[in-house]
């Protein structure tokens with residue numbers, strides 16, 4: 102099958118209004134949340150059923166043309182940037198809940214279901230879907246599965262992988278496989294866990310069985326303001342050492358806080374160098390005791406000021422501020438890179454101090470928002486794309502931060518994935534044997550290398566797609582092996 | 583033949599030298615690990631020791647042959663524990679064997695199972711390559727989560743050599759509530775209702791015909807209030823145990839001492855809604871059994887040949903994993919071939935060294 106045959110095959114699968122090929126219609130699909138990257142797909146299939154997805158994948162496999170599944174396009178690592186001249190399979194219309202069983206505490210959903218919609222469905226039954234990426238009102242479960250997405254409550258609840266019990270997937274060659282099931286307990290190898298986080302390189306998730314958990318009876322949320330970022334980071338270490346298990350521990354520095362405050366009036370203390378949000382959750386008596394102990398720890402941590410959320414509304418405002426921090430930073434700067442790296446929790450202070458240092462040396466402003474309980478940093482690197490070379494300089498700083506994470510024993514990504522952005526760094530975290538194993542697993546699932554080609558593991562040899570040079574390549578920082 | 587590597591390097595060297603291998607940790611799940619004719623036993627009991635433990639990080643790394651008991655002893659002084667509540671520690675279960683069997687205990691109900699706490703591993707593949715997957719930090723989206731696929735793989739994909747886990751702080755105090763019920767159907771109703779009572783539980787086990795066990799953990803000062811709320815939800819037929827009495831109930835569950843040999847021990851992943859139907863089939867056989875994790879796992883002590891149980895499980899669409907009993911039959915009931923898993927095997931074990939017993943899955 103050649104490329105024209107492919108379009109003809111796709112035209113047989115879906116009606117013309119759901120096969121986009123005109124430049125104007127395609128432009129909406131050219132990039133994702135990492136706006137510095139762009140590519141023009143050959144066509145977009147607006148899939149409405151699993152069979153259409155399977156048909157598209159089989160046609161792409163036969164034609165050896167790369168395809169990419171797309172949820173809401175909020176990826177921050179370039180994971181949802183199309184493959185040049187490849188096919189985009191848009192899954193937003195596959196947003197049905199196929200089964201909801203509150204007694205077994207599972208929901209089986211199509212990949213285009215939005216994260217928050219699952220919780221909306223479950224709440225009337227005293228249940229909810231725990232993973233809560235800040236983008237949860239728009240991002241899809243399919244995208245969450247692909248990236249093993251996190252959120253603010255991972256410290257206690259874990260990542261997406263911990264909440265996906267089963268999957269129906271189509272592999273890169275069109276083979277359909279069913280992984281896992283409804284039970285919290287698995288029979289046999291936990292291959293479900295391996296599919297999660299594979300960034301679309303094994304194929305497309307068609308149905309996802311999600312684990313629902315009881316909604317905590319009570320939340321208690323406190324804002325603690327500090328005179329230094331380091332002091333806020335140290336408080337987190339102390340909380341962890343004390344044996345408390347809060348639902349979330351988040352830190353924002355002044356730049357991020359001021360931006361969020363201006364955007365949503367969350368009630369953050371003005372003038373503080375950093376604010377720490379800690380939230381306890383659970384049943385009332387247990388939380389009352391935990392919260393009291395928490396306040397004692399905070400008051401001995403050099404805190405400048407604490408403020409306890411008085412009611413649900415105030416709690417919601419605090420979280421709204423935190424969750425809109427990325428977009429709020431857009432008020433400070435025309436462009437910015439959301440970086441995502443992990444360090445061991447005990448090294449948070451050291452990492453933050455070094456980032457501050459790097460920011461000064463490079464003369465580039467960095468705002469910090471992070472999942473402190475997980476050691477998951479999100480430095481926001483601010484730049485003005487209209488200034489010649491500014492983006493490349495920002496990328497150089499981003500690279501130094503990633504190397505810092507590796508050096509401290511952490512990871513180049515906690516939750517945003519490798520995507521296009523971090524391909525060159527995977528080889529600094531894992532050795533050639535590990536990478537070779539990853540490539541071989543990928544090849545077994547997708548023999549022609551057409552599933553999200555070029556992401557995560559980099560371009561396979563002889564790939565049909567070609568990308569422009571990565572800005573870091575242009576800057577001479579990285580090169581392709 | 584038995585080989586007993588004492589380091590990861592030795593392990594990597596030994597694997598390619600044997601055509602068929604069966605991994606053995608502590609031997610506490612003999613159906614998965616007892617010697618088979620024509621198959622080399624790869625005994626990991628010398629590959630032992632905690633290689634890294636940073637209490638303030640709530641993370642540790644240990645070699646696969648390390649006994650669970652040793653890990654629990656190391657964590658306890660730091661008031662940390664393994665939230666997946668690994669069973670059979672007293673019988674010598676090892677960390678690697680527990681992960682390979684995918685065997686979680688009752689108290690995993692609270693925070694999650696092995697899959698939720700394993701954050702990285704070093705795996706030796708069928709060609710003796712040492713592959714690192716995941717890492718030593720609690721969040722990591724780089725690479726593939728290969729280590730996850732080894733959970734429950736029963737030693738038939740690759741050899742787990744070293745494992746890294748995150749752990750949680752241990753509860754200060756516990757209480758157990760024993761509920762007397764009329765029958766299994768009402769036990770299921772109790773399970774459903776206590777899950778809605780707004781109290782976080784550590785464990786919910788059903789022991790047919792008439793018992794439901796609940797466990798709470800948390801701050802000592804809050805415990806009695808929480809117990810009282812639960813008692814109210816349950817009604818009068820509840821007894822409350824603290825201290826050694828509480829511990830004894832869960833030690834028994836963890837030791838699986840209610841299922842003595844020579845009965846086969848079969849592990850059945852399931853869900854609460856199918857519990858009544860399964861128990862209806864099992865009750866006439868009088869096989870001792872226990873449904874743990876709020877009906878997500880059935881454990882059955884099967885006294886007879888496994889054929890009848892096999893049919894029973896197949897009819898219910900359930901799969902059974904034999905942990906103790908005839909080693910030639912590791913899987914019972916519904917077995918769907920899985921293309922994803924088969925392809926993974928061809929990558930990690932291209933020569934079929936770990937393929938399992940001939941009559942296997």
Ligand SMILES: Cc1cc2nc3c(=O)[nH]c(=O)nc-3n(C[C@H](O)[C@H](O)[C@H](O)COP(=O)(O)OP(=O)(O)OC[C@H]3O[C@@H](n4cnc5c(N)ncnc54)[C@H](O)[C@@H]3O)c2cc1C
Pocket residue numbers: 133134169170171172173174175176177180181192212233234235236239240241242243244245246247248249250251252253300301304305306307427428516517553556
């Ligand atoms: C403001 C903002 C805040 C964010 N906050 C967080 C956060 O707190 N935590 C976090 O982890 N992430 C966060 N993200 C990142 C992003 O939202 C997540 O990665 C999310 O999971 C992407 O979902 P999506 O539906 O937009 O997927 P897309 O961006 O469309 O796709 C992401 C990747 O998934 C693949 N994919 C999509 N669907 C499927 C499928 N069905 N099968 C296989 N592969 C598929 C795509 O090919 C692509 O590689 C944030 C992003 C933004 C813009």
